[in-house]
Amino acid sequence: MKMFKKILIANRGEIAVRIIRACREMGISPVAVYSEADRAALHVALADEAVAIGPAPAVESYLDMDRIVRAVRETGAEAVHPGYGFLAENADFARCLEKEGIVFIGPRSEALELVGDKVRARQTMEKAGIPIIPGMKSVPSDAGEYIKAARALGFPVIVKASAGGGGKGMRVVTEEKGLGPALEAGRREAKSAFGDESVYLERYIEEPRHIEFQVLADNSGRTVHLFERECSIQRRHQKIVEETPSPALDDALRLKMGETAVKAMRAAGYNNAGTVEFLLDKDRNFYFLEVNARLQVEHPVTELVTGVDLVRRQILVAAGEPLALKQGDLRQRGHAIECRIYAEDPAANFLPSPGRILFLREPKGPGLRLDSGIYGGWDVPIYYDPILAKLVVWAENRELACRRMAAALDGFAVLGIHTTIDFLKDVIRHPEFRAGRTNTAFIPKYFDGWTRPPGEEGELPLALAAAAIDEMGRRTRPKGRPRAKEETAGPWQTLGRWRMGGAD
Amino acid sequence: MEFEFLVDGVSKKVTVEEKKGLFQIKQGDIEFEADVRRLSDNELTLVVGGRAHEVLIARDKDRKIVFVGGREYVLREPGEAAGRSWTDDHKGPGGGLKIKAPMPGKVIKVLVAEGEAVRKNQTLIIVEAMKMENEIKSSLDGSVKKIHVAAGELVDPERLLLELEAK
CATH class of the missing domain: 2.40.50.100 (RNA polymerase II/Efflux pump adaptor protein, barrel-sandwich hybrid domain)
Incomplete structure (x- = not known):
């Protein structure tokens, strides 16, 4: 096996930083790419080389295959790590690299293509004996087929995009008269999100848990799973809190689901790291949902509990090394929870909140891991996914992990923009979460119309006092004393618009 | 010295006097004495009656953001247009x-x-x-x-x- 000397990371933000770190530890030189909006981004600062790949909009930079391939050729990188999102699950991109003799750190293009098509994936899984959610087996040509199928499945049903993912194109239909408009809306959304308007129907499973299994497979089909992650806490069908082990699984169900996940990946001819997503209903039946053919955002919880570095394993497998992990040797130790820190205002329907981070204080302490793509003073651009960082904790058991997470969130300050931090504090402290009674309806059910709770009594006077002392210090600072860079640019010391009163 | 800030659109006045390195603070009916240290341009510690408080401060055009006890307080400059949220x-x-x-x-x-x-x-x-x-x-x-x-x-x-x- 010949290890790569140089890897290009076709991504940005926290995941690019994560991959750069793995490269460093392996003695591989990391190459970053960046759009015009990201010249000052953290991943650029940390890489060995950085290549400008175009204007801010992702279609002209991070999603532009030609520009990325050109950057690979220019720098002489031997492999590309796509991270998640952007081109990570794009079979054309994988094929394009294969043709150029560049290694794609992910599954081979055939497997990517198969699992990327939700309808084909369902067919493949059903043939392999994997339980799937009852629903249509193909995209019908006749509109009447939808009504027939919906009646046979029984309402509620869900409209899904064949090329789908991330909640796009999805519509829940509770009665027959809502089917027509839902199909239309689903098609429109699918068309604009994936360029493919095919939609199909599935039975809608109410209040399920979202449970996924991490799988690793080498290029000759040796396949193991690294247990589950529960990702039931979601807003707008996107995960915000993930944990492992799931409080819903016992050893028998875990074993059965794990074996099913491995079987599913073998059926798809899958190699490298991937995730098999399941829904678990109230009666503990599980159904195959889809395969995520990439490194997942939430991979750190698995790393903390199994001790396996997934990014390193991805690189080893891509370089052709046989998988050295054996299923029987893998264990879950302790409990890990991840919270996603997004630039969003949870008190205003999760409205995006890009802008300048005026000051950043990251939490520290035993059992904490912070995968972050930000720094104080950085302008969070408007163009990309709002994820800023992932706060991950490990502790001996779930209760201790919850406490550790709550304390870590309390010590996390991102001043200047709105983030999900305050919201996550309330999620982690919620009695239903603490009891492990989580499902995908958790956020709409308990957190609809959430607002920031008021601070402790006596804190506001402290805050006012601190601001006044701060302002006083700025006014009375002797002239000629060197000022910090930020101060000379700010209007504070010259404006003097705070109203003054009393004897001065 | 008296300062005025707008918190959620409500005017709040606070008086601060420095005496022998300690700060005497008056805010509404509340009065207290704080021993203050600046750790950096954005970090302060206040010890009030034996209780220690870490305070973070960030400054923007027309506002200060103060982080204390795990919460953010946005203190705006009083004035005509200022203080009204853009929503x-x-x-x-x-x-x-x-x-x-x-x-x-x-x-x-x-x-x-x-x-x-x-x-x-x-x-x-x-x-x-x-x-x-x-x-x-x-x-x-x-x-x-x-x-x-x-x-x-x-x-x-x-x-x-x-x-x-x-x-």
Whole structure:
């Protein structure tokens, strides 16, 4: 096996930083790419080389295959790590690299293509004996087929995009008269999100848990799973809190689901790291949902509990090394929870909140891991996914992990923009979460119309006092004393618009 | 020295006097003495009656953001225009004539023309940020008086998008 000397990371933000770190530890030189909006981004600062790949909009930079391939050729990188999102699950991109003799750190293009098509994936899984959610087996040509199928499945049903993912194109239909408009809306959304308007129907499973299994497979089909992650806490069908082990699984169900996940990946001819997503209903039946053919955002919880570095394993497998992990040797130790820190205002329907981070204080302490793509003073651009960082904790058991997470969130300050931090504090402290009674309806059910709770009594006077002392210090600072860079640019010391009163 | 700040639009006054390295603070009916140390330009510790408080401060154009006890307090500069949140105009019951951008982003579509009659909750403009489209809706029945932006334009949160006239 010949290890790569140089890897290009076709991504940005926290995941690019994560991959750069793995490269460093392996003695591989990391190459970053960046759009015009990201010249000052953290991943650029940390890489060995950085290549400008175009204007801010992702279609002209991070999603532009030609520009990325050109950057690979220019720098002489031997492999590309796509991270998640952007081109990570794009079979054309994988094929394009294969043709150029560049290694794609992910599954081979055939497997990517198969699992990327939700309808084909369902067919493949059903043939392999994997339980799937009852629903249509193909995209019908006749509109009447939808009504027939919906009646046979029984309402509620869900409209899904064949090329789908991330909640796009999805519509829940509770009665027959809502089917027509839902199909239309689903098609429109699918068309604009994936360029493919095919939609199909599935039975809608109410209040399920979202449970996924991490799988690793080498290029000759040796396949193991690294247990589950529960990702039931979601807003707008996107995960915000993930944990492992799931409080819903016992050893028998875990074993059965794990074996099913491995079987599913073998059926798809899958190699490298991937995730098999399941829904678990109230009666503990599980159904195959889809395969995520990439490194997942939430991979750190698995790393903390199994001790396996997934990014390193991805690189080893891509370089052709046989998988050295054996299923029987893998264990879950302790409990890990991840919270996603997004630039969003949870008190205003999760409205995006890009802008300048005026000051950043990251939490520290035993059992904490912070995968972050930000720094104080950085302008969070408007163009990309709002994820800023992932706060991950490990502790001996779930209760201790919850406490550790709550304390870590309390010590996390991102001043200047709105983030999900305050919201996550309330999620982690919620009695239903603490009891492990989580499902995908958790956020709409308990957190609809959430607002920031008021601070402790006596804190506001402290805050006012601190601001006044701060302002006083700025006014009375002797002239000629060197000022910090930020101060000379700010209007504070010259404006003097705070109203003054009393004897001065 | 007395200072005034706006917190959620409400005026708060605080008096601070420094005596022998200690700060005497008066805020409404509350009075206390604080031993203050600056750790950096953004970090302070206040010891009040034996209790230690770490305080973080960030400064922006017209506001200070103070982080204490795990919470953020936004203290705005008092003044005519300052202190009003940029969402006030299209959320507040009394406003509704000037529609401003709710977030920084890019104008994707302008769906109405000047002079056009609009109904309450009709989508006027779509602004996109971070892969999320946000539909800006009319807060009233009326007509479009003036449009200030065009599709493709980048907007800041306080940017005026369009003006409406009530029927």
